[in-house]
Amino acid sequence: MKSTRYRFAKTVLAGTVLSAAAGMANASALSGDLVMINWLGGAQGEMMQKLEDDFVAKNPDVNFRNIVPQATGDARGGIRQVILGGEQADLLINTWPAFRQELVDADLLLPVDDVWQENGLDEVLSGAWRDLSVIDGSNYGVTYTFGDRSGIWYRTDTLEKAGISAEPETWDEFKATFAPLLENDITPMSVPAKVWAHAEWFESLLIRVAGVETATKLANHEIPWTDDAVKTALRKWQELLQANCCDEPNTMLATDWDNSVDAALKTGDSAYVLMGMWLNTRANQEYGETPGEDYTIMQFPALGMGHDDTSMVDAKELNLLSTVKNKEAATAFMVYLLSADATAIMTEYGLASPSANADTSLYDPVIAKSVEEVSNAKSLQFVLGDLLPGDLGGEYRVQLQKFLQDPSDETIDAVTAALEKVAADAYP
Numbered sequence: 001m002k003s004t005r006y007r008f009a010k011t012v013l014a015g016t017v018l019s020a021a022a023g024m025a026n027a028s029a030l031s032g033d034l035v036m037i038n039w040l041g042g043a044q045g046e047m048m049q050k051l052e053d054d055f056v057a058k059n060p061d062v063n064f065r066n067i068v069p070q071a072t073g074d075a076r077g078g079i080r081q082v083i084l085g086g087e088q089a090d091l092l093i094n095t096w097p098a099f100r101q102e103l104v105d106a107d108l109l110l111p112v113d114d115v116w117q118e119n120g121l122d123e124v125l126s127g128a129w130r131d132l133s134v135i136d137g138s139n140y141g142v143t144y145t146f147g148d149r150s151g152i153w154y155r156t157d158t159l160e161k162a163g164i165s166a167e168p169e170t171w172d173e174f175k176a177t178f179a180p181l182l183e184n185d186i187t188p189m190s191v192p193a194k195v196w197a198h199a200e201w202f203e204s205l206l207i208r209v210a211g212v213e214t215a216t217k218l219a220n221h222e223i224p225w226t227d228d229a230v231k232t233a234l235r236k237w238q239e240l241l242q243a244n245c246c247d248e249p250n251t252m253l254a255t256d257w258d259n260s261v262d263a264a265l266k267t268g269d270s271a272y273v274l275m276g277m278w279l280n281t282r283a284n285q286e287y288g289e290t291p292g293e294d295y296t297i298m299q300f301p302a303l304g305m306g307h308d309d310t311s312m313v314d315a316k317e318l319n320l321l322s323t324v325k326n327k328e329a330a331t332a333f334m335v336y337l338l339s340a341d342a343t344a345i346m347t348e349y350g351l352a353s354p355s356a357n358a359d360t361s362l363y364d365p366v367i368a369k370s371v372e373e374v375s376n377a378k379s380l381q382f383v384l385g386d387l388l389p390g391d392l393g394g395e396y397r398v399q400l401q402k403f404l405q406d407p408s409d410e411t412i413d414a415v416t417a418a419l420e421k422v423a424a425d426a427y428p
Contacts, residue, residue: 171304385397396419
């Protein structure tokens with residue numbers, strides 16, 4: 001696997017709004033079918049449909065069609081089936097850097113350097129966002145939204161019910177909230193371990209324990225999975241489990257991310273859930289809750305190990321597939337997603353945009369708080385699980401499930417050894 005550096009410069013989130021120069025391709029010239037592989041569901045899917053409708057309203061001769069992959073859990077399996085099954089598509093929504101690398105290696109994506117140059121995207125996205133999608137000197141993506149993945153979500157009335165008057169800021173303060181929550185029949189942490197979402201806690205623990213440089217080295221297999229940093233992060237998670245943070249292992253392993261979020265942000269059966277900014281879309285659009293009043297986020301508690309100024313982040317981008325037939329409309333849609341109209345729609349659905357055209361005054365309190373947290377972080381790390389090659393990524397989640405079933409020191413040694421064995425064959 002070719003190594004790509006995913007650490008962002010802080011300038012990614014500079015708040016200065018540039019005079020937007022990117023213009024869309026001549027609307028009157030756009031026509032024909034525009035086909036996109038679109039795996040987004042729920043309120044996020046509704047948001048993308050609204051974006052597509054607005055684009056078509058501006059370009060009425062374009063017929064926008066979505067191919068929806070059939071898959072449960074990780075959408076990449078379904079996307080592979082669509083592409084390898086011979087479906088023609090122009091665009092792909094992607095959130096996994098390792099998957100982008102996989103598609104580039106298979107000659108399934110086209111570079112989009114010409115899109116950046118012809119539309120002046122350097123005036124709209126910082127160089128750090130451009131670098132995010134660069135592989136071997138060529139750019140393969142246009143990022144249209146990003147999110148804080150070290151933000152812990154909670155309902156305000158859940159903490160109030162347990163008599164918790166302020167957000168815990170330190171590790172000890174965080175663990176100290178467990179007892180009053182449990183006394184009120186509230187599970188402190190909702191950890192959905194059925195497929196992938198249980199890895200969220202380990203990943204933020206890793207960068208707080210050892211920093212983003214270590215996480216990047218681990219993603220590139222420049223250090224082994226048996227490294228002390230990995231074991232220390234697991235021992236910190238062990239502390240939470242020993243403090244009765246969570247449901248029984250079988251319950252966690254039977255819980256998917258959406259049920260976990262419902263327990264924390266809808267019913268209040270759980271207090272904390274750690275996941276991406278699409279939860280803002282879900283809570284606001286699907287539950288009808290008010291961001292900043294009914295629910296909010298707090299940043300991951302400080303461990304005091306020298307890396308508390310770090311955050312995990314994610315992003316979504318559009319990739320241009322090598323099967324593209326309507327490149328003009330496809331690239332126009334890429335550029336459109338960075339426009340003021342498109343970013344306003346995303347803001348309506350609770351998501352932040354890296355575009356200089358975004359009106360940040362429209363951000364709700366939760367978006368604003370998440371952007372501030374990420375902006376204030378001195379070091380940012382892309383989601384570790386999204387950086388791992390396919391076989392290792394799958395084994396990574398399985399081994400963390402084994403840890404949750406038996407979080408002993410012996411299991412930590414066994415889990416890290418098993419991951420290192422798979423990693424040894426996953427990289428050239």
